[in-house]
Amino acid sequence: MIRVSANDYTRRGARRASTLRSKAADMIVWRAQQFIISMTVTEPNESDRSARSSSLDISDQEMRDLSAQFVTLAQTYFAGVAQMPVFTQKSGDEIKARFDAPPPIDGEPLEQLLTECQAMIDGSRHNGHPRFFGYVASPSTPAGAFADLLASAVNPSVTSWRSAPAATQIEKTVVRWLGSMTGYDDDAHGTLTSGGSMANLTALLIAQRVKSGANVSQQGLWNAGAPMTVYASDQIHLSIPKAADILGLGKQQVRLVPSDDRFRLDVSELVKAIEKDRQDGLRPFCVIASAGTAATGAIDPLREIASIARYYDLWFHIDGAYGAPAAMVSDQRENFSGLELADSLSLDPHKWLYTPVDCGCLLLHDPAAARKAFVTEADYIKVHEEGETESFAFWDHGIELSRRFRALKVWLTIKYYGARRIAAAIRDDIAMAQYLAERVEAAPEFELLAPVELSICCFRYVPVRYRSRADDATDTEQQATINAELNQLNERIMHAVQRGGNAYLSNAMLHGKFGLRACIINFRTSRKDIDITLEVVQEAAREIDRKDDSR
Numbered sequence: 001m002i003r004v005s006a007n008d009y010t011r012r013g014a015r016r017a018s019t020l021r022s023k024a025a026d027m028i029v030w031r032a033q034q035f036i037i038s039m040t041v042t043e044p045n046e047s048d049r050s051a052r053s054s055s056l057d058i059s060d061q062e063m064r065d066l067s068a069q070f071v072t073l074a075q076t077y078f079a080g081v082a083q084m085p086v087f088t089q090k091s092g093d094e095i096k097a098r099f100d101a102p103p104p105i106d107g108e109p110l111e112q113l114l115t116e117c118q119a120m121i122d123g124s125r126h127n128g129h130p131r132f133f134g135y136v137a138s139p140s141t142p143a144g145a146f147a148d149l150l151a152s153a154v155n156p157s158v159t160s161w162r163s164a165p166a167a168t169q170i171e172k173t174v175v176r177w178l179g180s181m182t183g184y185d186d187d188a189h190g191t192l193t194s195g196g197s198m199a200n201l202t203a204l205l206i207a208q209r210v211k212s213g214a215n216v217s218q219q220g221l222w223n224a225g226a227p228m229t230v231y232a233s234d235q236i237h238l239s240i241p242k243a244a245d246i247l248g249l250g251k252q253q254v255r256l257v258p259s260d261d262r263f264r265l266d267v268s269e270l271v272k273a274i275e276k277d278r279q280d281g282l283r284p285f286c287v288i289a290s291a292g293t294a295a296t297g298a299i300d301p302l303r304e305i306a307s308i309a310r311y312y313d314l315w316f317h318i319d320g321a322y323g324a325p326a327a328m329v330s331d332q333r334e335n336f337s338g339l340e341l342a343d344s345l346s347l348d349p350h351k352w353l354y355t356p357v358d359c360g361c362l363l364l365h366d367p368a369a370a371r372k373a374f375v376t377e378a379d380y381i382k383v384h385e386e387g388e389t390e391s392f393a394f395w396d397h398g399i400e401l402s403r404r405f406r407a408l409k410v411w412l413t414i415k416y417y418g419a420r421r422i423a424a425a426i427r428d429d430i431a432m433a434q435y436l437a438e439r440v441e442a443a444p445e446f447e448l449l450a451p452v453e454l455s456i457c458c459f460r461y462v463p464v465r466y467r468s469r470a471d472d473a474t475d476t477e478q479q480a481t482i483n484a485e486l487n488q489l490n491e492r493i494m495h496a497v498q499r500g501g502n503a504y505l506s507n508a509m510l511h512g513k514f515g516l517r518a519c520i521i522n523f524r525t526s527r528k529d530i531d532i533t534l535e536v537v538q539e540a541a542r543e544i545d546r547k548d549d550s551r
């Protein structure tokens, strides 16, 4: 354990000053000495930053050096990310050895910090690489990255208008923009969150409080009557059962309704499940549709689900964390018909609006619903403003109190590029996924596993020798054996591709088949990158064959 006393810091400050060798540093030391001399005759005032030897302020020259070097590092990163391996070529042990050090007692020189940051870059997976297609992760943009820098510099905690007047207004504006850009509501309310999981949790909490008919906030679920049930397709994101767990509803109360052959929620199964629970004395309170599932990008039949929700008086939430931004693309609008009917909608700017992590969003038509769930009284947060705008507090609308200024990166990204250019990037991502599907369908050794609904393409590698076996397989047992072998092979391919550094795919399990999954929310991806990725998969498969043959 390292213990450091306050005196150590003071001594350290002096030692640090004496080790600085530049002329500018000598000048700072000289100025500091002059200042100390002047302190003997004058009282320190607010602007005398060096009145405290422990001050963490730095000189103007140090500030300029720090800014210039870090901006250069970021510029170089943006310019060179396409040439890097998609995934670090360092092992876990090498990365541990590089970074697992005790905390430094004394500050390190700038050059050393830059070397450390370069090592961090070299030890990373690069979501901005044009052949990164894993999970649901997009590149960031310079506009978003610099916005985050500025947000951290100003560092407002966006709890309320009182704490962050402009930031609060910008967040409200961004929320309204996201509502109108996606066709949800031109006058949407809501909050920015850390991501889709937090937006979904917040939505489920609001839904439960609005529909429970009991004062759950005060008395807990124990006094809220019969168990309450939630409905979603078997393709729903894991954050929904997790939210039900966190809220004490229980994962089992999330009814996973079967999906159809396009991986969309089957509405007749939904009605059956609701009816059964009602007959059993349970209390259905919420149905959740996906506007872009994480596995295949399927969009549930939103309009039909909305009318079922209305009929049974259920809260209707849509998880559009991945897919909802695609509603900005004019030829996609029709697929999102019914989006506007949801009581709440999650969508993540840090996915398909290309802003840096973290930024999710929960949109609502009615802000009173959120207030019902979250309004809190406490003396130390009491707002003494009287105007409606100036007494606004985010803590009445969500879970967090201290909150990052997430809105700035969304605001600046949209202002810098404009909605039209962002929609065009989304449209092209969709076109890339369709191109990948065409290439897959045209190649005898690949099989497309799901229709491309948005920008996700799932496929598997099927060696030609398996094709004839699959054609000859007459019963389900034989097919299951073939699938099990292909699942194993494709899992090995995925791992080899991921660690090879030339492309990055993740996976989806689709009707028992292990699929290689490409989620293209990457404005750098070109058709050439798609072609290269398929070659990389083929080469990985050949390499596995060679290894197996040589055993």
Ligand SMILES: Cc1ncc(COP(=O)(O)O)c(C=O)c1O
Pocket (backbone or CB within 6 Å): 135, 136, 194, 195, 196, 197, 198, 200, 237, 239, 292, 293, 294, 319, 320, 321, 322, 323, 348, 360
């Ligand atoms: C459909 C969907 N919902 C929710 C989430 C969770 O989002 P986050 O990772 O931002 O918490 C994801 C993440 O990929 C998702 O794809």
